[in-house]
Amino acid sequence: MSNSAWETLSNQSVTAAGILYFLALLAHSAQWASLRKLPADETPETGQVATFGRFGLLLTGLACAAHFVALVARGYAADPNRVPWGNMYEFTLSATFMVTLAYLVLYRRYSLSWLSPWVVGLVFVTMMVAVIWLYERVAPLTEALSSPWLVIHVISAILASGVFFLAGIVSVLYLVKARVEAKQAVAERELVAAGAVGEGGVQAPVARTGIMARIPSTDALDRLSYRLHAFAFPVWTFAVLISGPIWAHYAWSRYWGWDAKEVWAFITWVVYAAYLHARATAGWKGRNAAILALVGLATLLFNFIGINYFFGGSSQHSYAQDAPATVSVVSEDAADHADAGWLLRAT
Amino acid sequence: MAAPELGLVELLRWCWRQLTSMRTALVLLLLLALAAIPGSVIPQADTNAFEVQRWKDDHPKLTPIYEKLDLFSVFDSVWFSAIYLLLVVSLVGCILPRTRVYWRALRAKPPAAPRNLARLPHHATYAASEGRDEVLAAATRVLRKRRYRVRVDEEAGSVSAENGHLREAGNLLFHLAILVVLGGFAAGSLWGFQGGVVVVQDRGFSNTITQYDDFVPGSMLQVEDLEPFRFELDSFDIEWLETGPRRGMAQKFAANLRYTEEPGGEEKEYALRVNHPLTIGDTDIFLIGHGYAPHITVRDGEGNVVKSGPAVFLPEDQASFRSFGVVKAPGADPQIGLEGLLFPTYMMIDGTPMSIFGDDRNPLISMQAYVGDLGLSEGSQSIYVLDKDKMELLDAEDGGLFRVDLCAAKVNGVENTSCEVSTVELPDGAGSVTFDDITPWVRVQISKTPGKEVALIGVILALIGLLGSLFIRPRRVWVRVRREDGETLVEVGGLERSNGGDATEEIDEIVAQLQGGRGTEKS
Numbered sequence: 002m003s004n005s006a007w008e009t010l011s012n013q014s015v016t017a018a019g020i021l022y023f024l025a026l027l028a029h030s031a032q033w034a035s036l037r038k039l040p041a042d043e044t045p046e047t048g049q050v051a052t053f054g055r056f057g058l059l060l061t062g063l064a065c066a067a068h069f070v071a072l073v074a075r076g077y078a079a080d081p082n083r084v085p086w087g088n089m090y091e092f093t094l095s096a097t098f099m100v101t102l103a104y105l106v107l108y109r110r111y112s113l114s115w116l117s118p119w120v121v122g123l124v125f126v127t128m129m130v131a132v133i134w135l136y137e138r139v140a141p142l143t144e145a146l147s148s149p150w151l152v153i154h155v156i157s158a159i160l161a162s163g164v165f166f167l168a169g170i171v172s173v174l175y176l177v178k179a180r181v182e183a184k185q186a187v188a189e190r191e192l193v194a195a196g197a198v199g200e201g202g203v204q205a206p207v208a209r210t211g212i213m214a215r216i217p218s219t220d221a222l223d224r225l226s227y228r229l230h231a232f233a234f235p236v237w238t239f240a241v242l243i244s245g246p247i248w249a250h251y252a253w254s255r256y257w258g259w260d261a262k263e264v265w266a267f268i269t270w271v272v273y274a275a276y277l278h279a280r281a282t283a284g285w286k287g288r289n290a291a292i293l294a295l296v297g298l299a300t301l302l303f304n305f306i307g308i309n310y311f312f313g314g315s316s317q318h319s320y321a322q323d324a325p326a327t328v329s330v331v332s333e334d335a336a337d338h339a340d341a342g343w344l345l346r347a348t
Numbered sequence: 349m350a351a352p353e354l355g356l357v358e359l360l361r362w363c364w365r366q367l368t369s370m371r372t373a374l375v376l377l378l379l380l381a382l383a384a385i386p387g388s389v390i391p392q393a394d395t396n397a398f399e400v401q402r403w404k405d406d407h408p409k410l411t412p413i414y415e416k417l418d419l420f421s422v423f424d425s426v427w428f429s430a431i432y433l434l435l436v437v438s439l440v441g442c443i444l445p446r447t448r449v450y451w452r453a454l455r456a457k458p459p460a461a462p463r464n465l466a467r468l469p470h471h472a473t474y475a476a477s478e479g480r481d482e483v484l485a486a487a488t489r490v491l492r493k494r495r496y497r498v499r500v501d502e503e504a505g506s507v508s509a510e511n512g513h514l515r516e517a518g519n520l521l522f523h524l525a526i527l528v529v530l531g532g533f534a535a536g537s538l539w540g541f542q543g544g545v546v547v548v549q550d551r552g553f554s555n556t557i558t559q560y561d562d563f564v565p566g567s568m569l570q571v572e573d574l575e576p577f578r579f580e581l582d583s584f585d586i587e588w589l590e591t592g593p594r595r596g597m598a599q600k601f602a603a604n605l606r607y608t609e610e611p612g613g614e615e616k617e618y619a620l621r622v623n624h625p626l627t628i629g630d631t632d633i634f635l636i637g638h639g640y641a642p643h644i645t646v647r648d649g650e651g652n653v654v655k656s657g658p659a660v661f662l663p664e665d666q667a668s669f670r671s672f673g674v675v676k677a678p679g680a681d682p683q684i685g686l687e688g689l690l691f692p693t694y695m696m697i698d699g700t701p702m703s704i705f706g707d708d709r710n711p712l713i714s715m716q717a718y719v720g721d722l723g724l725s726e727g728s729q730s731i732y733v734l735d736k737d738k739m740e741l742l743d744a745e746d747g748g749l750f751r752v753d754l755c756a757a758k759v760n761g762v763e764n765t766s767c768e769v770s771t772v773e774l775p776d777g778a779g780s781v782t783f784d785d786i787t788p789w790v791r792v793q794i795s796k797t798p799g800k801e802v803a804l805i806g807v808i809l810a811l812i813g814l815l816g817s818l819f820i821r822p823r824r825v826w827v828r829v830r831r832e833d834g835e836t837l838v839e840v841g842g843l844e845r846s847n848g849g850d851a852t853e854e855i856d857e858i859v860a861q862l863q864g865g866r867g868t869e870k871s
Binding site: 250253 | 811
């Protein structure tokens with residue numbers, strides 16, 4: 002297959018994956034529309050609702066496969082063949098793939114059916130954003146990127162980002178669910194009070210229906226969120242503080258240079274470290290921990306999107322623009338750095 | 349008289365407690381994250397001095413305030429250092445007592461069984477057919493096999509077991525390793541250095557401070573710490589892409605060096621490439637940039653050569669390598685200065701001179717000539733800037749614009765047959781300019797970072813410690829055997845000592861193993 006054929010295959014697979022994700026989203030929406038009317042503790046194993054759910058999962062699996070084909074084809078489309086992590090479009094494509102994969106892998110273990118519409122919807126939207134705004138044609142890597150460390154550094158960064166993202170969704174759901182639970186508690190107390198005054202008896206607890214009731218309890222969400230973070234944090238540590246610096250040493254002559262991307266990766270690390278620290282020792286469960294986790298996710302996303310677009314040329318990690326590295330073999334920054342040095346030199 | 353002293357001691361003790369408390373550590377961690385933000389938003393002198401100068405020129409009012417707050421060198425600033433030093437103190441203050449506690453806990457025996465095992469979050473009860481001693485022996489065996497530390501209390505008829513001690517060890521290792529990383533990092537900035545230099549083809553470099561274009565030494569660096577190596581740039585290989593989506597981009601850069609590690613040492617060769625630094629002793633040499641140096645000869649009015657050789661031109665445009673440079677001939681009288689552009693692959697498009705490719709396929713210089721005083725007597729001056737205060741622009745004899753537009757007589761030593769005009773006479777009999785040749789230059793970064801291995805080992809240890817502290821689950825399990833109505837009643841209770849864990853499964857498995865021979869029915 003020629004390179005352009007691979008590229009076409011990649012684009013077609015992305016389209017296919019997009020459509021499949023959308024259909025999966027439809028299936029899960031249909032499933033949830035029906036589930037909404039049923040009591041939360043009652044989940045039919047057969048019938049229309051269950052079929053919709055299984056169908057959604059199957060479509061997500063197919064979408065994930067197409068997504069994978071898109072990534073592989075993207076790598077084969079480049080000359081020489083390489084890992085598909087050369088620019089923002091490819092990073093986003095890989096990170097969303099990682100989210101879906103993590104979700105599918107953990108689906109059975111943590112019974113994540115309540116997470117389906119959220120994950121599928123977010124992956125679909127993010128993927129479309131990548132296609133519309135970030136798309137770039139396949140191109141060879143800039144010299145500094147051609148290193149085995151690219152594979153090691155980026156795969157760990159993408160894996161950690163994907164799982165942090167999933168954990169972030171769980172944290173958001175935690176906050177929403179906590180609100181709902183608090184409201185329900187108030188409502189129940191009022192009911193009890195009203196019942197006590199009115200008929201002199203306590204009413205039977207109402208069977209809960211609706212979407213929120215199907216999301217697990219705040220305790221379960223909190224625990225799941227912690228586990229996902231506990232998995233992603235060491236991976237992130239490896240990506241940011243081990244493989245990153247080793248590669249930076251070979252490519253840029255310093256292992257840590259407080260480049261904008263490095264600063265923000267460090268900030269993300271510190272925030273998530275604070276989250277785990279709070280969880281592990283200060284017993285800071287629940288709301289505060291969830292907020293801290295979301296702050297961490299915000300710094301992660303800012304690093305991913307913000308640094309590439311707002312700090313453009315001043316970061317050595319700015320792969321958002323085309324072909325950044327012709328003047329200097331490394332990056333523009335090095336040339337700027339050099340200018341400053343030269344000003345000091347006398348004739 | 350003792351009261352105020354006691355007060356002071358108490359105050360100190362209180363301060364110490366506050367500083368080493370978890371809450372303070374958390375706040376400091378978040379402060380550290382917050383404090384790092386300006387370092388990414390405001391240009392930093394260490395990484396981008398040029399950008400800092402530009403920022404200062406654009407914001408004359410804010411500059412003094414920012415300077416006072418060290419905002420151009422956040423990561424060396426007093427306040428940033430204060431935060432991480434406090435964090436280090438807090439960390440030490442936290443791990444010292446914890447190590448002591450851990451040391452004691454390591455040698456302590458598992459605690460006796462609580463009176464009511466059914467009150468534990470995870471517990472199970474079943475009736476056994478064996479006798480009391482058999483069950484106790486079986487429990488000891490099963491728990492030992494599951495890597496518990498076991499204590500048997502024959503009298504009370506109970507077994508206490510504990511495992512997962514390594515969790516705390518991991519935790520302590522993680523915190524200690526952070527100190528190791530900081531030590532390694534500090535060593536690098538104290539005893540290391542980083543410098544950059546442009547080396548033109550066929551020229552060389554010796555590792556002494558004066559030969560560097562820019563040099564950032566660590567505060568403890570001694571001159572003897574510079575290794576006495578020397579290298580020469582024989583040639584520079586580059587491959588330009590002529591087709592494909594990144595047409596015009598270059599790849600496979602290689603600077604072919606000949607080097608000696610010390611004076612009189614054996615001469616070796618190395619192809620310096622991106623991602624493949626040359627290591628000499630503790631010093632690393634990296635290829636980070638390249639460009640062109642036109643060889644320009646300037647003659648004065650009497651035909652004497654007043655300036656000759658390569659002049660380093662700086663690329664202005666990434667794609668086309670259009671470069672800017674100056675040539676100074678202080679030996680002429682009056683002195684001659686040239687300033688202008690180099691087009692590596694020149695082409696006139698719609699009346700605009702352009703470089704259409706980065707390779708030097710059709711090199712042309714287009715410069716303006718000045719005569720007068722170069723201002724070199726007034727102290728140091730950049731070789732890339734022409735001080736035109738006391739210089740006069742040369743006009744053509746007819747009063748029009750005069751330009752030195754020349755193509756290269758040779759390209760990298762090879763005759764350039766397509767070039768017709770490589771010499772031009774300056775107006776007013778000021779002299780002449782010849783574009784003899786054009787050769788590449790490379791910019792290398794040379795750095796010595798002692799402690800980088802220490803930092804790396806530190807981070808790896810931290811990661812190992814982290815994994816231990818996150819995934820090892822410390823648990824306590826108790827088994828108690830009672831005779832009741834002629835039956836042997838076995839109670840098993842477990843306590844999860846980390847959060848996010850669930851000992852139910854563990855208890856179930858232990859019960860199943862205890863019941864071993866009789867199948868796995870649970871009570």
